[in-house]
Amino acid sequence: MDPFIFLTVDGLARGAVFAAFALALVLIWRGARLVNFSQGAMAAATTFIAYSVTNASGSYWLGLVAAVVSGLVIGAITERYVMRFVDPTQHLNAVIVALGLVLVIQAILGIIYGSQYRPMDVPFSRSPLSIGDQPLLSPYDIFVFVTVLAVMAGLGFAFTRTDIGLKMRAAAFAPDMARLLGVNVGRMLTLSWALAGAVGGLAALLVVPTELGAHPHATDLVFVYAFTAAVIGGLDSPIGAVVGGLGVGLVLSYVSGYSDNDLSAVVILGLLIGVLLLRPSGLFSHATARQV
Amino acid sequence: MGDPAGSQLRVRGLTAGYGAAPVLRGIDLDIDPGQIVAVVGANGAGKTTLLRTLSGLVEPTEGSMTWEGDELRGTRVHDLVRRGIAHVPEGRGVITELTVEENLRLGHVWRKDKDDARRATAEVFEFFEPLARRRRSPGHQLSGGERQMLAIGRALVARPRLLLLDEPSLGLAPKVTSQIMTLLKNLRDDTGLSVLLVEQNVRSAMSIADRGVVLSLGEVVVTDDAARIAEDDDLRHAYLGF
Numbered sequence: 001m002d003p004f005i006f007l008t009v010d011g012l013a014r015g016a017v018f019a020a021f022a023l024a025l026v027l028i029w030r031g032a033r034l035v036n037f038s039q040g041a042m043a044a045a046t047t048f049i050a051y052s053v054t055n056a057s058g059s060y061w062l063g064l065v066a067a068v069v070s071g072l073v074i075g076a077i078t079e080r081y082v083m084r085f086v087d088p089t090q091h092l093n094a095v096i097v098a099l100g101l102v103l104v105i106q107a108i109l110g111i112i113y114g115s116q117y118r119p120m121d122v123p124f125s126r127s128p129l130s131i132g133d134q135p136l137l138s139p140y141d142i143f144v145f146v147t148v149l150a151v152m153a154g155l156g157f158a159f160t161r162t163d164i165g166l167k168m169r170a171a172a173f174a175p176d177m178a179r180l181l182g183v184n185v186g187r188m189l190t191l192s193w194a195l196a197g198a199v200g201g202l203a204a205l206l207v208v209p210t211e212l213g214a215h216p217h218a219t220d221l222v223f224v225y226a227f228t229a230a231v232i233g234g235l236d237s238p239i240g241a242v243v244g245g246l247g248v249g250l251v252l253s254y255v256s257g258y259s260d261n262d263l264s265a266v267v268i269l270g271l272l273i274g275v276l277l278l279r280p281s282g283l284f285s286h287a288t289a290r291q292v
Numbered sequence: 293m294g295d296p297a298g299s300q301l302r303v304r305g306l307t308a309g310y311g312a313a314p315v316l317r318g319i320d321l322d323i324d325p326g327q328i329v330a331v332v333g334a335n336g337a338g339k340t341t342l343l344r345t346l347s348g349l350v351e352p353t354e355g356s357m358t359w360e361g362d363e364l365r366g367t368r369v370h371d372l373v374r375r376g377i378a379h380v381p382e383g384r385g386v387i388t389e390l391t392v393e394e395n396l397r398l399g400h401v402w403r404k405d406k407d408d409a410r411r412a413t414a415e416v417f418e419f420f421e422p423l424a425r426r427r428r429s430p431g432h433q434l435s436g437g438e439r440q441m442l443a444i445g446r447a448l449v450a451r452p453r454l455l456l457l458d459e460p461s462l463g464l465a466p467k468v469t470s471q472i473m474t475l476l477k478n479l480r481d482d483t484g485l486s487v488l489l490v491e492q493n494v495r496s497a498m499s500i501a502d503r504g505v506v507l508s509l510g511e512v513v514v515t516d517d518a519a520r521i522a523e524d525d526d527l528r529h530a531y532l533g534f
Binding site: 184 | 347349368369370371372373374378379381385387388389390394397398399401402446450
């Protein structure tokens with residue numbers, strides 16, 4: 001039996017997580033023009049917090065809430081007390097600080113939790129449901145889809161239909177003009193980081209239990225795939241992040257299904273280079289403005 | 293010249309710039325309520341820097357700026373519009389990724405009186421009909437004239453008492469410029485709006501201004517009745533280059 005259908009739905013399920021993680025990167029890029037290289041480490045931290053809360057309470061759902069809330073807090077603290085003091089005109093400084101944060105966060109996690117993987121449970125079965133003899137999505141995959149879809153829909157609604165979303169977009173696109181119009185740009189930036197932390201934390205909690213478990217480096221590869229997805233879609237584009245994430249998930253699934261799993265990273269790297277060569281601003285970057 | 297004691301905006305000894313060498317040096321300026329003051333000068337005179345300093349985008353190194361009796365220095369930029377001052381910057385400042393409606397909504401999003409904000413938006417659509425037809429168009433699809441209308445309209449929905457307007461005629465057809473100048477004059481006459489108007493187009497600016505201020509190399513060289521400045525050939529030759 002051709003595994004194409006199974007690989008497709010499996011790829012979309014993995015891709016949904018990459019999409020959510022890529023969206024977290026886009027949220028910060030739009031606000032601060034910075035690729036948050038510490039996003040993966042921040043998500044590893046929230047995953048450990050979820051792990052601790054779930055172990056203490058026995059409830060996966062409390063762990064999930066803890067991951068989201070701690071993501072909000074870590075994101076806000078990172079922006080307010082670290083990144084805000086980085087000279088915004090020196091882009092390399094921000095990158096170095098973000099990479100430094102990765103080392104600090106991973107070191108702290110290593111000190112507290114050690115370097116062994118800590119397996120985590122998921123709330124639904126991961127055995128695929130079948131139609132006839134065709135395996136399809138597992139209940140957990142459906143949960144992942146629904147959760148990511150709900151997050152996307154919620155963020156989409158917030159950004160396009162609410163005053164706070166309008167202010168966040170204005171602060172991201174034209175910070176000086178937004179200030180002149182009464183928008184507290186600093187607060188919007190903190191909110192962007194907080195939201196990104198929460199979305200990244202949630203995405204990590206959806207994917208880490210399906211692999212080896214919580215570990216200071218558990219999200220490293222997820223970050224690489226999500227970064228690729230965000231660049232392919234266009235770092236400015238939330239829709240691009242979603243499409244890029246799903247695309248990366250599909251490519252990974254097909255490559256590992258039809259070829260060698262070890263080739264996955266190479267193919268993704270090739271995809272990234274191809275997009276950067278052909279359309280450096282990404283597939284869903286903004287249309288050119290009318291010249292006036 | 294207005295009475296400085298009754299000035300709505302009173303600037304004294306304002307010095308500001310972007311580096312070690314100041315762009316503005318010891319600027320004195322007064323605007324009375326309901327007055328249009330035109331600031332003119334050659335390129336590099338410091339006109340735009342003056343507006344950016346008044347709105348807090350550039351930090352002054354010396355001097356004072358008093359607005360309705362209270363010091364303006366130290367006011368956070370995003371609080372300025374809440375104090376009744378709206379700034380339409382050079383290049384119009386339309387956020388091109390947002391639609392016309394969203395740009396206008398952004399202009400009053402901080403206001404508590406939502407009914408009046410809606411009325412103000414309707415007034416903008418009434419006066420600038422092209423905007424009403426393109427309310428769902430993103431800013432990057434608008435023409436230069438439409439963008440200028442939107443930038444001014446967005447400032448007006450905040451119901452400011454002072455409008456800082458930087459080069460509104462830049463790149464616009466004379467007809468659109470004339471329409472904008474008429475709007476400013478009507479707003480002054482009907483609502484008592486004060487305007488600090490920075491313009492390269494001296495004739496156009498002086499045609500509606502009550503007073504004129506000529507800047508040269510960061511200093512005020514003349515403050516006088518607008519009509520007298522417009523008619524002073526020597527002054528125009530010396531400082532305005534025509």
